[in-house]
Structures are given as structure tokens and as C-alpha cells.
Amino acid sequence: xxxxxxxxxxxxxxxxxxxxxxxxxxxxxxxxxxxxxxxxxxxxxxxxxxxxxxxxxxxxxxxxxxxxxxxxxxxxxxxxxxxxxxxxxxxxxxxxxxxxxxxxxxxxxxxxxxxxxxxxxxxxxxxxxxxxxxxxxxxxxxxxxxxxxxxxxxxxxxxxxxxxxxxxxxxxxxxxxxxxxxxxxxxxxxxxxxxxxxxxxxxxxxxxxxxxxxxxxxxxxxxxxxxxxxxxxxxxxxxxxx
Amino acid sequence: xxxxxxxxxxxxxxxxxxxxxxxxxxxxxxxxxxxxxxxxxxxxxxxxxxxxxxxxxxxxxxxxxxxxxxxxxxxxxxxxxxxxxxxxxxxxxxxxxxxxxxxxxxxxxxxxxxxxxxxxxxxxxxxxxxxxxxxxxxxxxxxxxxxxxxxxxxxxxxxxxxxxxxxxxxxxxxxxxxxxxxxxxxxxxxxxxxxxxxxxxxxxxxxxxxxxxxxxxxxxxxxxxxxxxxxxxxxxxxxxxxxxxxxxxxxxxxxxxxxxxxxxxxxxxxxxxxxxxxxxxxxxxxxxxxxxxxxxxxxxxxxxxxxxxxxxxxxxxxxxxxxx
Numbered sequence: 112x113x114x115x116x117x118x119x120x121x122x123x124x125x126x127x128x129x130x131x132x133x134x135x136x137x138x139x140x141x142x143x144x145x146x147x148x149x150x151x152x153x154x155x156x157x158x159x160x161x162x163x164x165x166x167x168x169x170x171x172x173x174x175x176x177x178x179x180x181x182x183x184x185x186x187x188x189x190x191x192x193x194x195x196x197x198x199x200x201x202x203x204x205x206x207x208x209x210x211x212x213x214x215x216x217x218x219x220x221x222x223x224x225x226x227x228x229x230x231x232x233x234x235x236x237x238x239x240x241x242x243x244x245x246x247x248x249x250x251x252x253x254x255x256x257x258x259x260x261x262x263x264x265x266x267x268x269x270x271x272x273x274x275x276x277x278x279x280x281x282x283x284x285x286x287x288x289x290x291x292x293x294x295x296x297x298x299x300x301x302x303x304x305x306x307x308x309x310x311x312x313x314x315x316x317x318x319x320x321x322x323x324x325x326x327x328x329x330x331x332x333x334x335x336x337x338x339x340x341x342x343x344x345x346x347x348x349x350x351x352x353x
Numbered sequence: 354x355x356x357x358x359x360x361x362x363x364x365x366x367x368x369x370x371x372x373x374x375x376x377x378x379x380x381x382x383x384x385x386x387x388x389x390x391x392x393x394x395x396x397x398x399x400x401x402x403x404x405x406x407x408x409x410x411x412x413x414x415x416x417x418x419x420x421x422x423x424x425x426x427x428x429x430x431x432x433x434x435x436x437x438x439x440x441x442x443x444x445x446x447x448x449x450x451x452x453x454x455x456x457x458x459x460x461x462x463x464x465x466x467x468x469x470x471x472x473x474x475x476x477x478x479x480x481x482x483x484x485x486x487x488x489x490x491x492x493x494x495x496x497x498x499x500x501x502x503x504x505x506x507x508x509x510x511x512x513x514x515x516x517x518x519x520x521x522x523x524x525x526x527x528x529x530x531x532x533x534x535x536x537x538x539x540x541x542x543x544x545x546x547x548x549x550x551x552x553x554x555x556x557x558x559x560x561x562x563x564x565x566x567x568x569x570x571x572x573x574x575x576x577x578x579x580x581x582x583x584x585x586x587x588x589x590x591x592x593x594x595x596x597x598x599x600x601x602x603x604x605x606x607x608x609x610x611x612x613x614x615x616x617x618x619x620x621x622x623x624x625x626x627x628x629x630x631x632x633x634x635x636x637x638x639x640x641x642x643x644x645x646x647x648x649x650x651x652x653x654x655x656x657x658x659x660x661x662x663x664x665x666x667x668x669x670x671x672x673x674x675x676x677x
Contacts, residue, residue, distance in 0.1 A: 219637050322603065340602045341602075
């Protein structure tokens with residue numbers, strides 16, 4: 112091979128490698144879930160954050176994966192993301208609309224509410240027609256009762272909240288089938304729970320990862336693959352900003 | 354060296370071999386003292402427990418043994434650069450090397466003695482501190498002297514009955530169970546100072562690695578295996594715990610802070626924690642050395658009773674679809 116031919120080959124090979132790296136980087140970065148910024152919503156030292164769990168993710172190419180959604184504070188729509196930002200030293204009032212069915216915890220320890228203000232979560236059950244009044248709960252026995260669908264846990268803050276599930280076979284068999292479960296999808300009135308709790312964000316800014324401790328990645332090794340290990344589904348990050 | 358030293362010997366010439374030997378001995382002795390006494394106490398992982406102190410001692414001994422070697426190499430290198438440089442205009446070849454049986458024999462004997470001695474030393478250092486903080490598997494060979502596992506349901510400070518703490522890895526957090534205090538499980542690791550501890554390390558899912566760096570404890574957390582490690586904390590205070598086995602996307606975040614407390618504070622902590630976690634302790638499976646969801650009778654019972662076919666909380670059949 113002549114010298115010019117070798118030089119051209121080398122340059123082309125180099126450019127191909129660079130293009131591959133750039134493609135992978137942008138593809139990966141571009142696939143990151145968006146961030147719902149609640150910092151500007153804070154008022155009187157409090158901010159309200161709303162999340163939703165669903166039994167499927169019909170808005171993605173993984174329709175049979177369970178997932179969290181977060182309400183966009185600007186539009187009011189539920190976006191498919193698990194990343195949100197809140198201010199430091201602020202009371203975060205969380206509402207989780209739990210539209211998934213029950214799954215037992217692998218470790219029953221995560222059945223106890225921890226790290227919330229008052230050490231409780233308030234739960235209202237909606238069976239498709241009527242809702243029970245919100246009542247405080249502290250412990251869930253997911254091995255004895257159909258009671259937990261996921262958890263919302265921030266290990267770095269010692270926060271653990273079991274997300275209560277609807278309890279009967281009929282309710283579990285009539286879950287919302289389109290995600291997010293909203294009025295627009297005619298699914299908002301499917302059986303679900305409304306879980307509310309509050310916690311304080313730390314004084315110092317930082318990023319705190321959160322996750323579900325229910326092995327709900329059905330069909331994956333140990334139940335912890337798939338949605339359990341993918342940002343935007345059953346794990347995410349809470350960014351605390353100053 | 355012999356050739357070079359010989360070449361520079363003779364009336365009025367520098368005696369390189371003698372100077373090198375004397376310099377090496379003097380520098381080695383001085384550096385060994387510095388390594389052993391000045392640097393040694395600061396070597397990782399510190400001396401906060403029996404296992405950590407044992408590891409630090411081993412590192413100090415190895416460093417002291419290595420010091421004369423390092424000094425000798427650097428000294429010879431510096432000497433050669435300084436005194437044996439090729440003179441400008443000198444194009445002659447170097448003197449040929451010849452085999453020297455005495456030198457070769459000395460080298461083989463000396464290095465063999467060092468390596469075999471280190472093998473003996475390493476074995477002793479593994480046995481004496483009861484496994485040196487590493488996991489010994491479910492049936493440990495080396496246990497802290499004078500301790501027993503007479504009771505798995507009670508513990509008294511200073512007794513022969515060793516304190517047992519179960520370390521449970523799961524994606525992605527550590528939890529700790531205290532069978533001798535009612536079997537409560539918590540996300541906080543507390544240990545009493547001056548008391549031997551038996552850590553029973555296991556996992557609920559994949560392979561994790563329990564690494565309490567400043568305690569000198571590092572052991573695999575395997576599902577369905579009880580990996581036993583021993584230590585005795587020497588000083589009160591915090592210590593970091595992290596996972597040392599790549600275990601998934603949040604592996605890097607799988608760390609927390611443990612605490613070594615005075616014996617009185619530890620007992621007070623166990624009492625308070627036992628009460629605080631009483632409700633959830635009732636829900637835990639009976640204490641066992643390992644935890645296998647495929648054999649925990651209660652797991653998935655709810656789903657079966659309801660006729661649900663979703664995720665059951667256990668390990669899934671490998672024949673399930675969507676295996677990655």
C-alpha cells in the first residue's frame with residue numbers, strides 16, 4: 112500500500128473511532144431522563160412534589176416495565192422521568208399516585224416507614240368508585256397481605272416509604288392499562304392508592320439517589336434488572352439545590 | 354559491579370565496592386527506622402481494630418524488608434550515573450561480564466530464604482488475628498481465641514460468647530441484623546469497643562463485598578452463603594462501609610457509616626433500636642445464617658393466595674422471558 116493510501120486509511124479509521132465514541136456518548140446522554148425542577152415552586156419553606164407509579168410504561172419501547180412518573184410542575188403533565196430538583200432545607204410534601212398492583216418485598220425491613228416527618232405515611236385507597244379517607248400507616252406486612260407495590264427510598268437520607276397498593280384480586284386485575292394514568296388516557300379512575308408523606312431536605316446541596324426496594328423487575332435476574340436498574344423507571348435522583 | 358569496582362580499584366583509585374556497601378548499610382538502617390517508626394504508624398488501614406492493626410503490622414514488616422532492596426537499587430543507580438558515566442570521546446566497549454557461582458548461589462539462597470520466610474510470616478499473620486478480617490466462609494477455621502458461639506440469642510459484654518452481627522447486602526444498601534438482641538434489623542451498624550465481633554456476611558440478591566476499611570474487614574457477601582469474618586474494634590468513632598464488588602448501577606453509592614460505641618452506649622443503642630423497630634421485627638423471617646427467597650415459606654404466599662401472576666418478590670425462574 113502506498114504512503115498516501117496508508118495515511119488516508121489511518122485518518123478514516125481514526126475518524127470512524129471518534130464518530131463511534133461521539134455517537135455512543137450522545138446516545139447515552141440523550142437517553143437520560145429529563146429533570147423536573149421544583150425549586151421555583153417552593154413557598155413558605157415547603158414544596159409539593161407529585162409522583163405516579165404504573166404497572167407498565169406504554170410511552171416507551173419497554174411497555175411491560177413498571178415505572179415511576181413525575182408531575183411536571185410547569186405543565187401539570189406526568190413526564191416519564193425519575194429525576195427532580197428541590198430546594199435545600201425545605202419540607203418536601205410528596206404525593207404518590209400508586210397505580211400498580213402488589214409485589215412482596217424481598218426484605219420485609221423495607222415495609223416500615225422511616226425518615227418521614229412523624230414517621231408515617233398517609234394512605235387513601237380508591238377501588239375504582241370510592242376512596243377511603245387518608246389514614247396514617249407505619250408498617251406494611253407485604254408477605255401476609257397484598258399491601259405494597261413499590262418503595263420510595265432515599266438511602267442517603269434514611270428515608271423509606273412503602274408505596275401502598277390496592278388490596279384485592281379484583282382491584283389488582285383492573286389496574287390502569289395506559290401510562291401515565293391520567294384523565295386524558297381515561298385511566299385516572301382505575302383502582303389506585305394515594306400515598307402522602309413529608310420529609311426535610313438537607314441543608315447542603317447535593318444529589319441523592321433514590322430507588323425502589325421491591326424486586327419488581329419481573330423476568331429479570333433476582334427481579335432487580337430491567338426497570339430496577341434503569342434511570343427513569345424504578346430509580347432516579349433527587350437534586351438538592353441551594 | 355565487581356568489574357566496575359575492580360576497574361576503579363588500585364592505588365589512588367576510589368574503592369566503589371566498599372563505598373557502596375558501607376553507604377548501603379548506613380542508608381538502609383536509617384531508612385528502615387524511618388519506615389518502621391515514622392511512616393509505619395500511618396500505614397493503611399490504621400490500627401482501629403485487631404484486624405486493621407494486624408494488616409498494618411504486616412505492611413510495616415514487608416515495607417521494612419523491602420527498604421534495603423529499594424535503597425540498594427537507588428544507590429547503585431545513582432552511583433552508576435554519577436561515577437561510571439562514559440567519558441566524552443571514550444568509544445571503548447564495556448568489560449565483558451562473566452558468571453560468578455558465589456554471586457549466583459548467594460542470590461538464589463537469599464531470595465529463597467526471603468520468599469519462604471514471608472510465606473511463613475504471611476500464614477502466621479493470617480491465623481493469629483483470626484483470619485485477618487477476611488471472610489472465612491461458613492465454617493471458619495481461625496476464631497478469636499477464647500470465644501465461643503454458645504448462644505445465638507443473647508450476649509453479655511466480656512463473656513466468651515461472641516457478639517454476632519449479620520451483614521446483609523442487597524441492591525443497593527447494607528442492613529444489619531442483631532440475632533442476640535431479639536433479631537432486629539437496621540440500616541445502622543453499631544459495634545461495641547473492645548469486644549470481639551463475629552460478622553456473618555450474606556446477600557439477598559447478587560454478589561456484594563462488605564468492606565469496613567478502617568476496621569480492616571473485607572469479605573464477600575454472596576447469596577445463600579454465610580461468610581464469617583472477625584474483628585475487635587479498638588477505638589470508638591465512625592468508620593466507612595462500602596461495597597467492593599461491582600453489583601449494579603448504584604454500586605458506587607452503596608456505602609454508609611458505621612459507629613464503634615462504648616459498651617454502655619452500645620447496649621443502650623440496642624435497647625432503643627429494639628423498641629423502635631419492634632413492629633417491623635415481627636415481620637422479619639426467623640433469623641438464619643443465610644436468606645434464600647426460594648426457600649422462605651412466606652415469600653410469594655400472598656400472590657399465590659390471590660392468584661396474581663406478577664412479580665413475586667423471590668428469585669425468578671431462569672426460563673422467564675426477558676432474561677438479559
